[in-house]
Amino acid sequence: MSEAGTSAGRPRSEEAHQAILDATLELLAEVGFSALTVEGVAQRAGVGKATIYRRWAAKLPLVIEAFNQLPGLEEADTGNVVDDLKQMLQSYLQLFNSTPLATVLPSLAGERAHNTDLTALFDPVTKQRRQPLIRALERGVERGELPKDLDLDLAADLIVGPIAVRLFFTGRKVNPRIVGPIVDLALRGLANPRP
Amino acid sequence: MSEAGTSAGRPRSEEAHQAILDATLELLAEVGFSALTVEGVAQRAGVGKATIYRRWAAKLPLVIEAFNQLPGLEEADTGNVVDDLKQMLQSYLQLFNSTPLATVLPSLAGERAHNTDLTALFDPVTKQRRQPLIRALERGVERGELPKDLDLDLAADLIVGPIAVRLFFTGRKVNPRIVGPIVDLALRGLANPRP
């Protein structure tokens, strides 16, 4: 295991490294996690299989690193909960429509159900991705836009859920147009402590 | 292709047929769609591979028939939208907690993203499963509990989404306790035309 700096000899190609990660993401989107093969990645990346095994011991750590290359949710802080949420969910959907995320995520989520190794990877990642949303809701509570006893996780699920369901069950692209109504509907329920 | 009735000779064993379907569901829950092998099903069911291939040409139609054996959502009609929805979602969760559905569904949904054959199967099934929910909402509209211009699909997603997200990403059994708050929150938003 020679890290850079110690060594004489030919250094590892950063170009190959990136090509492998890119190919992994592409194939992950095309065929899914379980049908992803190291051989396929090598061919797509134009490298030998040994070049992959020299860097990653197995498929899972490779997929982990590739998945973490996908951009995260950009936090919005406009001073208004509704605008924050709408803006963040718009970015969210643009992300899904412009990256392999829309196909990669369902595949990983589906695999998560029976692959405990993948579960260990995946759960922290999904929790991480919710954080900007949670923080926006917290700011709303602080500003008095939302009740103090709001269940933040439930609120986040109420907002993310409808979009996730459409992504998972009804094809690929989700129209960003639906973000407005979803946030309005959800917030109308969340903001009023009792009817 | 001899259907029953035409033939002399030993009839196909209905016991083996059912054992194959049961084994398919079990393995589907344990290892997922893509890792499901006909050989594995044969071993689990205690039948020869030929017995399976004699009935199903490939893995997909077998999975289809097995999946369709899982029970559907029981419709509730109490005369009140909120109660209808709460009752139906309770059944929904009990179904998930007592059948392999909680692991089978994410696996199929994940596979759906890159398997067009499975997509063709899966989309009508999911649409079908929403129908009782949609009808309950329609009754609510008719009774004046919900606005006439309600987007039924959006409303259904708003209610199912939060539960689905928890099932897909947290894996553990979902506490039926959350149904009440979810329906209350969602309906509070849906029922009031404008804040």
Next chain:
DNA sequence: GGGATTACGATACTATACGTTCCGTTCTTA
């Protein structure tokens, strides 16, 4: 009841595809 017919479980077989390792070559450093 007996013969014909079909399904049964089990096993052998072929082709394919995968993970992993090995090899001759290329690149970089000292």
Next chain:
DNA sequence: TAAGAACGGAACGTATAGTATCGTAATCCC
């Protein structure tokens, strides 16, 4: 220029899907 490490490609062993075949068991029809 020599040494060392990574490179792409190819070779090797393993596993699995799918098919064919075996002897046996069950059912129908005469």
